Amino acid sequence: xxxxxxxxxxxxxxxxxxxxxxxxxxxxxxxxxxxxxxxxxxxxxxxxxxxxxxxxxxxxxxxxxxxxxxxxxxxxxxxxxxxxxxxxxxxxxxxxxxxxxxxxxxxxxxxxxxxxxxxxxxxxxxxxxxxxxxxxxxxxxxxxxxxxxxxxxxxxxxxxxxxxxxxxxxxxxxxxxxxxxxxxxxxxxxxxxxxxxxxxxxxxxxxxxxxxxxxxxxxxxxxxxxxxxxxxxxxxxxxxxxxxxxxxxxxxxxxxxxxxxxxxxxxxxxxxxxxxxxxxxxxxxxxxxxxxxxxxxxxxxxxxxxxxx
Amino acid sequence: xxxxxxxxxxxxxxxxxxxxxxxxxxxxxxxxxxxxxxxxxxxxxxxxxxxxxxxxxxxxxxxxxxxxxxxxxxxxxxxxxxxxxxxxxxxxxxxxxxxxxxxxxxxxxxxxxxxxxxxxxxxxxxxxxxxxxxxxxxxxxxxxxxxxxxxxxxxxxxxxxxxxxxxxxxxxxxxxxxxxxxxxxxxxxxxxxxxxxxxxxxxxxxxxxxxxxxxxxxxxxxxxxxxxxxxxxxxxxx
Numbered sequence: 001x002x003x004x005x006x007x008x009x010x011x012x013x014x015x016x017x018x019x020x021x022x023x024x025x026x027x028x029x030x031x032x033x034x035x036x037x038x039x040x041x042x043x044x045x046x047x048x049x050x051x052x053x054x055x056x057x058x059x060x061x062x063x064x065x066x067x068x069x070x071x072x073x074x075x076x077x078x079x080x081x082x083x084x085x086x087x088x089x090x091x092x093x094x095x096x097x098x099x100x101x102x103x104x105x106x107x108x109x110x111x112x113x114x115x116x117x118x119x120x121x122x123x124x125x126x127x128x129x130x131x132x133x134x135x136x137x138x139x140x141x142x143x144x145x146x147x148x149x150x151x152x153x154x155x156x157x158x159x160x161x162x163x164x165x166x167x168x169x170x171x172x173x174x175x176x177x178x179x180x181x182x183x184x185x186x187x188x189x190x191x192x193x194x195x196x197x198x199x200x201x202x203x204x205x206x207x208x209x210x211x212x213x214x215x216x217x218x219x220x221x222x223x224x225x226x227x228x229x230x231x232x233x234x235x236x237x238x239x240x241x242x243x244x245x246x247x248x249x250x251x252x253x254x255x256x257x258x259x260x261x262x263x264x265x266x267x268x269x270x271x272x273x274x275x276x277x278x279x280x281x282x283x284x285x286x287x288x289x290x291x292x293x294x295x296x297x298x299x300x301x302x303x304x305x306x307x308x309x
Numbered sequence: 310x311x312x313x314x315x316x317x318x319x320x321x322x323x324x325x326x327x328x329x330x331x332x333x334x335x336x337x338x339x340x341x342x343x344x345x346x347x348x349x350x351x352x353x354x355x356x357x358x359x360x361x362x363x364x365x366x367x368x369x370x371x372x373x374x375x376x377x378x379x380x381x382x383x384x385x386x387x388x389x390x391x392x393x394x395x396x397x398x399x400x401x402x403x404x405x406x407x408x409x410x411x412x413x414x415x416x417x418x419x420x421x422x423x424x425x426x427x428x429x430x431x432x433x434x435x436x437x438x439x440x441x442x443x444x445x446x447x448x449x450x451x452x453x454x455x456x457x458x459x460x461x462x463x464x465x466x467x468x469x470x471x472x473x474x475x476x477x478x479x480x481x482x483x484x485x486x487x488x489x490x491x492x493x494x495x496x497x498x499x500x501x502x503x504x505x506x507x508x509x510x511x512x513x514x515x516x517x518x519x520x521x522x523x524x525x526x527x528x529x530x531x532x533x534x535x536x537x538x539x540x541x542x543x544x545x546x547x
Contacts, residue, residue: 172415179401179412186399189361191387191416191464 002143007266008259009141013150013219015258016157020212021235022242022250023164024205030181030245031201033101037108038088039209040232041115042081044225046210047217048123049077054131066133070218077210084115085206086199094195112228119225127222134218153215160208161251167204168247177201181245230282234261237289243302252300260284312375314339314468314499315360320369322352322359329355331523332369337468337501342494344510344531345503346544347520353503354396356520357470360501361386361393374467388416390467396476398457402446406437409445409456413463423463430459433489451482458489462498469493469500475509487513507544511535519544 021043028036050073057069064072092111096104137148168174179187180197188194216231217223238257242249265281292299317335321328330352337343345353358364360371362383371378373391381389392413401409410430414423431438434455440448445456454474461469474490475483487509494500494513504510511517511531519527519540527534534540 172411175404175408175411176415178404178408182401182403183399185363186395186401187412188384189363189387189393189395189399190412190460191384192412193382193384 003266004263005142006144007262009144009146009150011259011262012255013153013258014262015238015255016154017212017215017219017254018231018235018238018258019251019254020157020160020208020215021231022239022254023161023247024209025236025239026242026244026247026250027177027201027205029239030247031177031198032093032097034093034104035108035236036088036093036202036205037105037232037236038092038111038115039205040228040230040235041112041119042085042088042206042228043209043213043216043231043235044119044223044228045084045115046077046081046213047223047227048119048128048213048225049080049210050074050214051128051130051217051223052123053077054133058131058133066135069131069133070214074211074214077214078207081206081210081213082203085202085209089199089202094198112232116225116228123225125225127224130217130221130223149218153219156211157215160211164204164208165247173197173200234282234285237285237292240299241288241292243299246299246301249299249301256300257285257288260288313337314341314374315501316370316372317360318370318372320356320359320371321367322355322364323367324355324364328367329523330359330366333520333523333525335501335518335525337499340497340499341516342490342500342502342514344507344514344517345501345520346505346507346510346517348544349505350522351520352523353520354472357393357472357501357503360470361391363393387464387466390465391470392461392464392466392468393470394457394461394472394474396472398450398453400445400448400453400456400460403444405442406445406448406456407441409460410437410463413460416464426463426465430462433462433492434459451478451486454478454482454486455489458486458493462493467499469498471500471502473503473505475504475506483509507540508535508546 021039024039025036028034053073053076054069057072088111092107093104096107134149138145168177176187176192177197179190180192180194184194216227234257235254238253239250241257242251242253261281261284264284265278268276268278268280313336315335315337317333319332319334320330321332322330333356345356347353355364359366362378362381373389378386401412404412410427414426417423436452437455437459440452445453448456458474474486478486490500490502491513502510502514511534514531517529517531517534518525519534
């Protein structure tokens with residue numbers, strides 16, 4: 001098996017998931033300069049609700065093909081996550097809209113912890129296996145293996161990103177969102193209801209997060225109440241790498257981070273003479289984060305258009 | 310004139326412990342172009358911001374089109390026909406010129422009407438048409454001011470509030486902007502113009518108010534104010 005191509009494939013798949021989650025961070029940051037650290041938990045809850053829903057259907061003896069069961073789970077998880085994102089903004093962030101920036105940041109961490117603990121109460125402290133409803137079809141790709149599931153994840157991720165870009169760039173809501181992120185006061189003068197725009201931003205980001213959560217759970221065959229922490233930090237890193245607040249940057253950052261992590265961990269054993277194995281893959285995300293913050297804090301695509309007075 | 314379009318009674322505004330506006334009365338009739346002049350810090354910008362709901366008044370009453378505006382959320386004013394061209398223009402720098410204009414029509418849903426009004430703005434400002442696909446942040450100051458005015462017109466306002474449209478612009482551009490203001494007034498749009506350039510403002514307006522440290526100290530026809538010796542000394546530099 002070709003390790004390079006295999007890690008390239010793995011990196012692209014994981015990277016496209018990071019990108020979906022990073023979009024949620026970057027959209028919220030773009031509009032209200034807030035890092036929504038609870039976003040990782042929304043991803044986790046999307047995964048958990050889907051698993052619960054599929055198990056429920058299986059328990060009821062529903063006879064459906066695997067992909068349809070998965071779809072049913074997703075259709076349950078997406079609204080739950082959207083509602084959760086909407087509620088978090090209303091309850092935890094809106095009262096702090098005019099507060100110093102540190103206050104909502106600390107609140108975000110608080111919300112994240114509350115949701116983790118809540119998930120532990122509901123789903124327990126053990127790993128929840130992803131129900132084995134999807135047939136494992138493996139294709140050979142230039143000596144590397146790729147499954148149907150991975151292909152589906154990749155395609156769906158890019159369809160969703162395309163949909164999001166269409167929404168932001170071509171619709172009235174998207175235009176209002178961009179205007180709000182650039183000058184909320186004047187957007188209000190033009191008749192934009194800022195509260196609605198901010199709610200929509202959370203709702204859309206949470207929907208993408210829920211789908212990403214299901215992708216993670218399906219790809220790794222498991223979910224856990226704490227899974228949102230690490231995946232959230234990595235997606236946040238991806239958003240920073242691409243330039244936080246920049247949508248295209250989140251996609252580029254996500255894919256790049258996936259590739260760096262995957263290729264890095266694939267060769268880490270060889271590079272360190274077996275001292276460090278691939279289970280150290282998590283260090284790559286944070287090495288990247290530190291490097292970006294030191295050498296290019298605005299991220300790869302974070303440069304703003306020159307604005308004349 | 311039956312009833313004034315805008316009636317302001319004993320308006321008081323305070324923020325951060327400062328009484329910026331200390332009980333003023335204003336009236337603007339349909340189709341009038343009224344200038345509000347005064348020194349820096351007299352409370353002119355605060356007055357405008359309060360009229361469009363960006364600042365909540367501490368006292369007094371504002372009637373627009375016969376209706377009190379006190380209960381409106383700030384984003385609802387434009388739908389009632391009140392729009393402000395803010396000081397410093399406030400264009401959306403990373404939206405294109407055309408997108409900025411569409412933002413002005415955000416509360417409207419009549420697509421053919423919007424398309425027609427965009428053409429009208431391009432007719433008033435041919436420069437904007439040439440640059441319609443350009444990001445607004447790359448425009449010159451004068452072009453940004455044109456865009457801010459064009460964007461405000463896109464909402465089909467009943468009352469257009471202009472805050473310092475001449476600020477930071479070269480004299481020749483200022484002349485151009487005021488030409489446009491007269492053209493818009495000639496089309497029947499009612500306007501309240503706040504200006505540091507008192508001479509230009511009074512030459513353009515029908516009537517004028519003079520504001521000094523939060524109070525209206527004079528209200529008269531623009532011609533009388535221009536002829537007033539005290540005004541000439543204080544604001545017209547003569």
